[in-house]
Structure formats: C-alpha cells, structure tokens
Amino acid sequence: MSSSTVSRNSLEADQQWLLRSSSPENDLDRDERPSKPRRHIVAVLCLVLMFTVAGYVTSSVLLNNRLEHPFRIPKLPHEEPCDFAPSRPSWNSMPRHRRHAFISAVQRLASKPSRLGLSNTSMYDDFVYVHTKVVWQVHHHAISLPFHRYFVHIFEQALQNDGGYDGLMPYWDWTQDSSDPLASIVWDPWAGFGSAGNGCISDGVFARVGKFANYTENGYEPHCVTRNCLAHADAVDESDGVMHSKHWTPAIVKAIIDDSTTYRDFRQRLEEGPHKHLHAYGIGGDMASASSPNGQFIPQPKHTLSRIP
Numbered sequence: 001m002s003s004s005t006v007s008r009n010s011l012e013a014d015q016q017w018l019l020r021s022s023s024p025e026n027d028l029d030r031d032e033r034p035s036k037p038r039r040h041i042v043a044v045l046c047l048v049l050m051f052t053v054a055g056y057v058t059s060s061v062l063l064n065n066r067l068e069h070p071f072r073i074p075k076l077p078h079e080e081p082c083d084f085a086p087s088r089p090s091w092n093s094m095p096r097h098r099r100h101a102f103i104s105a106v107q108r109l110a111s112k113p114s115r116l117g118l119s120n121t122s123m124y125d126d127f128v129y130v131h132t133k134v135v136w137q138v139h140h141h142a143i144s145l146p147f148h149r150y151f152v153h154i155f156e157q158a159l160q161n162d163g164g165y166d167g168l169m170p171y172w173d174w175t176q177d178s179s180d181p182l183a184s185i186v187w188d189p190w191a192g193f194g195s196a197g198n199g200c201i202s203d204g205v206f207a208r209v210g211k212f213a214n215y216t217e218n219g220y221e222p223h224c225v226t227r228n229c230l231a232h233a234d235a236v237d238e239s240d241g242v243m244h245s246k247h248w249t250p251a252i253v254k255a256i257i258d259d260s261t262t263y264r265d266f267r268q269r270l271e272e273g274p275h276k277h278l279h280a281y282g283i284g285g286d287m288a289s290a291s292s293p294n295g296q297f298i299p300q301p302k303h304t305l306s307r308i309p
Helices: 003-021 036-054 059-063 096-111 123-134 144-161 229-234 242-247 250-259 263-283 301-305
Strands: 198-200 213-216 219-223 226-228
Touching: 096 123, 096 144, 123 144, 123 213, 144 263, 242 263, 250 263
Parallel strands: none
Antiparallel strands: 198 226, 213 219
16 A cells, blocks of 8 residues: 555544544534533543542542532642642753653553553553543533643643652643644654654654554554654645644634633634644644544643643
C-alpha cells in the first residue's frame, strides 16, 4: 500500500471520528443540562478519578461531604483561602532538563500498575480508560471545560506523587507555533515528544517503548501511539493552513475571549474552533479519538484551553 493511500485512509478515519462526535445526537447544546443518567455517570466517574486514579483524598473525607450536585466536586479538606494560584509553564520556553523531568515522570506512570484494577495496564492507562468511558458526557456541553480542567489537575497530581515530578503540568502554547506548526519544539525527538509524521512515532524516547498505549475507544488494544500530522499537512486547504493552523492562531483565541458574551458561546467556540481543529484535523491519529489521552505526554490542546480564564 502506498504512503499516499495510508495517509488518505488515516485522514479519513480521523475525520469520521470527528463527524460522529459532532453529530446532532451527540451534541447536547440544545439542553445544557444533561439527563439524570448522564449526570450520574459523570458524577460516579469523577469519584472514580478521586478515589482510585488519584488516591490523594481519603474516602472518609469524601463520604462526609456528600455530592449534593452531580457536577460539583466535594469539598476538599482545605479551609484557607487560595493566596497563590500556580502558573503552569509553557513547553515552548521550558529548559531542556525540565522537559526531560516531565517525560521521565510520564514514563514512571506507565511503569506502575493500574489503580483501577485493570489487567496488564498501567496507572497512565487509567486516565485513558476513564476518558473513553465518559467521552460523550464530557464533550459538547457545559461540563466539558471544568471536567477537563479537573482531569488535567488529577494527572498533574499523579505525575508529582507517583511519577516523582517536582514541577507543574506544562502546556503547549500552540498559538506560538501556528505560523509553522511542523517546526514546533514538541515534535523534536530530544527536546519534545518525537515525530509529527504519519502512523507510529518514529523517533524520540516514546518510539523506543513499543506498544506504549493499551486502550483505544474500542477497548483494550495495545498499540503504538500514532499521529497523522503530515497527512493533515498534505491535505491542507489554503484557507485552513498547515494542520488547520489558521483555526488556532493568537488572533483566533483573542477573538473567542473578547467576543464571547456567554459561557455557552465561549465553550462552543473553543470546542468547535481550536480544540476540534487541533485534535482531529491537525494532529490526528490517537489524538483524534476518544482515547486522546494516549497522547497526553504532548501537553494537549485541552491543557492550553484550561489556562484560558
């Protein structure tokens, strides 16, 4: 099979997932309050994250602070006001030794057994598994941004407490790279996360670990992490830019912040703009599926969105 055929098939697969995720039956914007079963699923899985993935808050504390609303995180054992809001670093400007420290922490999570009791998988896989189970409940409606902000926070705690990482979760400032996305430092094999090419990562530390990822949206399927950046670059339409980069420029993000008049408008424009075009039309591969946290060692589009006030 020719490389052009592989690229075309990969691109079509990414776009098919996007079409399914954006279809009317999956879009809950017509009623921002999800049904009771969906609310309960999200609530239970938030607790799963807190009890088993993170494990940093004791069950007695949570049980004494009942979940009065399905989307409200139980009160944590911290009464003092927040005097210091930590500032996460940009991967683009982190020194090399800090980048290596982060990557090493990710590898440590991948070497530790699952906290969810999943067979033959790792603590890292727990995050992928949970995301695949709630993907339709935590996208395309009101809880999307707060859920993913909390999801990133729990992953950050795991990196610190179980991965030995002594820093904060970095983010990829993709707006800085929108003018030439394929030249971004995130694809560097030594200062980043390996190739931006088609299919399995071909260089860098994660190219040497074989089947790093264990879950897809279909369940347990050990595989190498894939990206389709070049396929998306080859299929570029001039109006979209390389990797659809014209949809995630500094000007686009500024317009979303300045022009959105409601939370709903703000969220929809983020999800249908930079978020969609980066995940499905820009990076593709694992990043274009419900198991996108497989690529979480790239500071994901959601990480950057979580820093937008």
